[in-house]
Amino acid sequence: MADSLDRCFSEATINGLTLRNRLIKAATFEGKSPGGVPSEGLLSFHERIGEGGIGMTTLAYCAAESDGRIHEDMMYMHEGIRPELQRFIRTVQATGAKVSGQLGHCGAFTKNEEFSGARPLGPSKGLNALGVTHGLSRIAEMTKAQIRERTQVIGRAAAFMKSVGFDAIEIHFGHGYGISQFISPKTNKRKDEYAGSLENRMRFALEVLSEVRSQVGDDYPLLGKISMTDGVPGGVSYDDSVEIAAMLEEGGVDVIICSGGTSSMNPMLLFRGDSMVPGLIKHEKSRLMKIGIRLAAPFMFKDYPYEEIYFLEQARRIRDRVQCGVCYIGGVCTNDSIRTVMDAGFEFIQLGRALIFDPDFPKHARGRSNYKNGCSHCNQCATLIEAPGGIYCVERPANFS
Ligand SMILES: Cc1cc2nc3c(=O)[nH]c(=O)nc-3n(C[C@H](O)[C@H](O)[C@H](O)COP(=O)(O)O)c2cc1C
Numbered sequence: 001m002a003d004s005l006d007r008c009f010s011e012a013t014i015n016g017l018t019l020r021n022r023l024i025k026a027a028t029f030e031g032k033s034p035g036g037v038p039s040e041g042l043l044s045f046h047e048r049i050g051e052g053g054i055g056m057t058t059l060a061y062c063a064a065e066s067d068g069r070i071h072e073d074m075m076y077m078h079e080g081i082r083p084e085l086q087r088f089i090r091t092v093q094a095t096g097a098k099v100s101g102q103l104g105h106c107g108a109f110t111k112n113e114e115f116s117g118a119r120p121l122g123p124s125k126g127l128n129a130l131g132v133t134h135g136l137s138r139i140a141e142m143t144k145a146q147i148r149e150r151t152q153v154i155g156r157a158a159a160f161m162k163s164v165g166f167d168a169i170e171i172h173f174g175h176g177y178g179i180s181q182f183i184s185p186k187t188n189k190r191k192d193e194y195a196g197s198l199e200n201r202m203r204f205a206l207e208v209l210s211e212v213r214s215q216v217g218d219d220y221p222l223l224g225k226i227s228m229t230d231g232v233p234g235g236v237s238y239d240d241s242v243e244i245a246a247m248l249e250e251g252g253v254d255v256i257i258c259s260g261g262t263s264s265m266n267p268m269l270l271f272r273g274d275s276m277v278p279g280l281i282k283h284e285k286s287r288l289m290k291i292g293i294r295l296a297a298p299f300m301f302k303d304y305p306y307e308e309i310y311f312l313e314q315a316r317r318i319r320d321r322v323q324c325g326v327c328y329i330g331g332v333c334t335n336d337s338i339r340t341v342m343d344a345g346f347e348f349i350q351l352g353r354a355l356i357f358d359p360d361f362p363k364h365a366r367g368r369s370n371y372k373n374g375c376s377h378c379n380q381c382a383t384l385i386e387a388p389g390g391i392y393c394v395e396r397p398a399n400f401s
């Protein structure tokens with residue numbers, strides 16, 4: 001086995017937490033929490049990933065509050081699901097994997113039928129196309145009191161997650177969700193100290209990080225997932241993201257995960273491969289939304305053919321800028337890619353689709369020097385997140401059964 005593969009399969013620590021190797025299951029919302037309750041299917045999915053040898057798995061999209069959910073079949077952090085979460089965590093930990101939870105808030109990007117307010121809250125007024133068929137199309141600008149409240153809500157959710165037993169928390173700072181709506185000049189048009197310069201647009205993110213840190217303590221592992229670019233004119237740029245990473249490091253994050261793109265404006269930037277449009281139209285329940293997706297497709301769903309390690313060049317800039325841990329994500333499907341990423345000095349690698357295709361990826365990659373994962377990047381799994389039963393690999397449907 002080459003040295004860099006050895007490094008990938010060696011133990012590594014994040015702020016005192018030891019992982020058996022450097023491979024982490026990326027947050028991939030599995031669509032297996034109907035009514036907001038983690039199901040047996042969700043548990044067995046992650047247990048299977050744990051059995052495949054992953055260092056740590058990530059439970060995707062643990063919303064900070066009910067109104068922080070994109071839709072009502074997502075979990076939010078509250079006492080009502082403590083027993084299910086505890087069982088989930090204990091079961092997955094029994095496989096030898098650690099368990100992280102992705103702490104998120106959708107901000108104004110929502111179609112949640114259980115939304116309690118009159119309008120979704122964002123940094124500025126605007127249109128929420130996702131909510132058009134749910135009466136949630138008009139975004140209200142958050143007052144400063146509401147910003148402070150969201151910060152506290154996210155902090156309380158982090159304290160809850162730690163108390164439930166998550167080994168680590170991954171704060172979602174990217175992909176066009178609540179916090180990144182403040183970071184992006186495309187969606188943040190406020191006139192106060194939360195807008196304008198990058199320092200100002202990062203204010204909410206850093207307040208959240210500080211609140212979360214104070215709730216979980218200095219010796220608890222915190223990861224942060226960022227978008228290195230929004231991938232739209234007038235949005236966050238790759239240059240910005242190098243400074244964003246430095247600010248998060250200064251704010252106390254232990255590991256930065258370098259993703260890109262946004263679910264709301266340019267999803268294909270993160271899902272490189274085949275277009276999701278046909279699948280999204282097929283699985284969308286609302287006829288109006290089907291038409292909407294078709295009309296928006298040429299602007300929103302751009303063509304990004306799959307390449308291995310497609311974020312490497314930009315993520316390397318962040319690796320070179322910060323001292324904290326950096327996790328590579330995006331198109332790792334072969335041992336050659338693992339070697340390249342390890343040689344570039346990254347501490348961790350997150351795997352998304354490759355694990356949905358082959359939950360035994362870590363075992364297989366460790367056992368064969370030339371392992372190649374067979375995921376075709378058809379992106380069909382990503383179109384199934386709201387389908388009954390949630391996601392699976394259409395090329396290997398029996399993987400998790
Ligand atoms: C089915 C599916 C669901 C996803 N859900 C999330 C999510 O909830 N949160 C998130 O940050 N990223 C999500 N992603 C993006 C992945 O975390 C990752 O950034 C992307 O798949 C690229 O990595 P890969 O090439 O290893 O698949 C999802 C991806 C897939 C395929």
Ligand code: SF4
Pocket residue numbers: 353354356357374375376377378379380381382392393394395396
């Ligand atoms: S459905 Fe399977 S082959 Fe297609 S992208 Fe998802 S994991 Fe890969």
